[in-house]
Amino acid sequence: MNSPIFQYIVIISVSGVLSVLLTIYAFVKKELISSRKTFIIMSVLSAIYIFGHALELSAAS
Numbered sequence: 001m002n003s004p005i006f007q008y009i010v011i012i013s014v015s016g017v018l019s020v021l022l023t024i025y026a027f028v029k030k031e032l033i034s035s036r037k038t039f040i041i042m043s044v045l046s047a048i049y050i051f052g053h054a055l056e057l058s059a060a061s
Contacts, residue, residue, distance in 0.1 A: 009054050016050035019043050
């Protein structure tokens with residue numbers, strides 16, 4: 001995959017991984033974060049959207 005959009009897909013995928021890592025961190029530190037449930041839900045939904053967008057960009061048609 002040597003297209004110019006490949007770099008953009010990699011950057012988007014890295015941001016999705018960071019969103020997942022933030023979700024895991026919030027889940028582990030649940031006693032320190034007051035609105036943890038909302039943050040975890042928003043981070044998971046954000047990661048799903050980000051990975052869906054990366055897959056959409058990598059599609060052939």
